[in-house]
Amino acid sequence: MLSVLIETLNDEEGLARTLASLIGGAVEGVVRDVIVCDTGSTDQTHRVAEHAGCHFVAGGVAAGIRQAKGEWLLMLEPGARLAEGWIDDVAAHTARQTMPARFSRARASRTPFLSRVFSGNRALAEGLVISKRQATALSKNARSAEAIARGLATKRLHAEISVAPAK
Structure with missing residues (x-):
């Protein structure tokens, strides 16, 4: 089972878009908690989370990791949307892998190579599937979900993500 963590700061609209893409995972029983x-x-932001039935935690991602019930975590930016088929890909990955994984960018979200090189790439833009054990260890030295995701060796999933617009 999977716990989804979304780190927010004044992201009510983006949060609503991301939560909508998670509904299938909740129905299928893959998403245990958000x-x-x-x-x-x-x-x-807190009202959007409450109306959607999410747990709302003040204090950032470390507090959320401690409350997560799943053995695996899915970290997303507010505004990111998972494409059809993500459920099977994530379930297969978590059943056989121990390393973290990221989603593939949807065609509409792909940026030209030079733009990626010269822009400040967001480590969490493509989401992150990571074991709770590894996330807990990394959160001791990281103050944000972005810091946890930065520099990790990951596997690339076939499932696609439409990345959140840059702030």
Whole structure:
């Protein structure tokens, strides 16, 4: 089973889009819980999370990891949307792998090579599937989900993600 963690800061609209793409995973029983790890929002992010039945945790991703019930975590940016077929790919990966994984960018989300090189690439843009054990260890030295995702060796999943727009 999978716990989804979404770190937010004034992301009510993006959060709603991301949560909509997770509905199939909840129906299929793959998503055990969704935890919104807030870092000080002043908008209606908490209401979006509550209306969707998510756990809302103040204090960032480390607090969310501690509350996660799943053995595997799926970390996403608010506004990212998972494409059809992600459930089977993630379930297969978590059943046979121990290393973290990232999604493939959807064609519409792919940026030209030079743009990727010269822009500040976000480590969490393609999501991150990681064991709770590894995330717990990494969260001791990392203050954000982005810091946990940065520099990790990962496997590339076939399932696609439409990345969140840059802030």
